[in-house]
Amino acid sequence: MSPLSEPPRESFRLNMLLNDTRFRSYTFQLVALILLVAAFGYLGSNLMANLRAAGLNISYNFLGDPAGYDINQRLVEYDSQSSHWRAAVVGILNTLLVAFLACVTATLLGVFAGVLRLSKNWLVRKLMAVYVEAFRNVPVLIWIIIIFTIMTAVLPAPSAFRGDAATASMPFNAFAFTNRGIYMPAPVFGPGAAFLAAILAASVIGIFAFKRYATKLLFDTGRLLPTFWPSVAIFFLPTILMFFVLGRPVSLDFPELTRFNFQGGINIQSPLIALWFALAIYTGAFIAENVRAGIQAVSKGQTEAAASLGLRPNRIMNLVILPQALRVIIPPLISQYLNITKNSSLAIAVGYMDITGTLGGITLNQTGRAIEAVLLLMLFYLSISLSISALMNIYNKSIKLKER
């Protein structure tokens, strides 16, 4: 009679690392990891040794030196005595600006074209097909250059606005469309402008509150309030009213023709316009296809069910189809946004001073610090792209199918 003994406890032996299936995979993974780290370490040290041998030492001290060059489009204070780092910041902001503008425009364009591609109207459907095929099958660099060339060649030079025999004129004396860009009035904020801005912010909050109230009313009582016109009214009326009550605290600064150029007002330069539109229409064509695919992925039964409930086509699209389609549309949309950000580095083709133009262009060239500048550029694009992905993933999670 043997007492029930515990199963024999095998003590750990070294050969179990290879023979025991519990450990074997870890062993191999560890070995592979060590080899990988060693390989990268070797490549890195080899690179450093050779760079040193070639007299190229890696140093980022140049970022503190005065840049010495000027940049035409600055969103922050900058002059030729600012540091190279400051010039890089100006470039980063310019990149972000054009990427943001292009992302918004491409999305609007893409959704619009994507929905219309499924229109029942033959002409509209085919027109949108032509847009998609024409724009996504020509490289974006070509589009940038085409738009820029057309702008510089077709629009008049500022000198055409001069004199009695001027061949060009300014609409409302406020806008000038020249081959150097578009000039328009700029707001000048006087005392009381901050209060006005606060009113505007309050109106926006008011719109959201109103929409929530309308939704709640709909769910509670089934009564459907109109939301569009009241929203417009909430947005504009209080601000306009206060504008006059406060005695017009915001005035306009009109662009004026000086000896060489228009001065004053806001100047949207032609490189920005060319880059912005080219990126928007090019990527918009891809987004249109994503949207179409997303809509078609929603089963037709949904449309028919919604229709049988008496919903109108517009409401079917907005309340039933699009919310479901978004789940299919968002993931590829993320990569389109990343594409826009990365393609914005083609800015140099039209002389738009983005980060590739300042840090990766002039700074790189004036200091000769090619490797440092390019590493910094890679780091910048990587972090921007990862941030965009992270934000979009959060949004994607929020609209995911919620299973209750």
Added chain:
Amino acid sequence: MNKKVFLGALTVAGLTAGAAAAATLDDVKARGKLNCGVTTGVPGFAAPDANGNWDGFDVGLCRAVAAAVFGDGNAVEFVPTTGKTRFTALASGEIDMLARNTTWTFSRDTDLKFDFLGVNYYDGQGFLAPKALGVASAKELDGARICIQTGTTTELNLADFFRANSMSYEPVPIETNAEGQQQYLAGACDVYTTDASGLAATRAAFENPSDHIILPEIISKEPLGPLVRHGDNDWGDIVRWTLNALIAAEELGVTSANVEELSAGTGNPEINRLLGAEGTLGAMIGLDPAWAKNAIMVGGNYGELFEKNIGENTPIGLARGLNGQWTDGGLLYSPPFR
């Protein structure tokens, strides 16, 4: 493009493991031809003709060096470089020498670890403006839009000039000369600025060159010259003395037409030493005794190269000015061949 340059630099840095300091002359001889960095195309200085043969003032220097080393002015591989890629190309060993309108500056000579070997063109930065603009001086350019090639010293000079004169301007960065020309002619910028020689070359290509003036102000010193990597003095000597040989040849009256005849021996000992009839100057830099003769034969002396490519009888139409021999009031002054 920058990423490509970077990867290229990495690859080259990886491949030439430690060989960067080795003798460039041996590499060139083993390869059988010289890799010479030039511009992507500036008429008169370096541009390929209709048959793809490179021609121009800077190209002439590349061919002279190739002739000094190999006795053959065609043993050159011309590598077009932009303002951005030129230094990386030279530092990584992709090219053996750079002859590309490159301004000799302190930081390029020291911090970037290059050796400038002399000056083959004394230039200065100027402004090109349409006559219709009614501008007579660069001091009147306050508020103007100025087209400027990025990645050049001209960009920095421009900022300095406007700051020193308390004027404002709007820079329009452009990548190549052709792009600058197009923008300038379309009126997208009021003024185009670059080295005065480049402006003359650009204006020569206009439909109506007389509608445009080059403003009188020259706002900078731009000594343009060939350069090599720092650290290989033997190779640097060869390029330096090839340039000096071309300059000395003009001073001594040696031309491509009479060099053959003079090399047999003359009454002038300096000519004899230069052309290898006397002394062992060639052996001192590890070349054939006829090195200078070959270099002069391929395109002529400095003056001949100048007249043929950018002189007053060419469309570029540049006067010798500062680039005359010191005996004629210019700055060209070759150390003695002794």
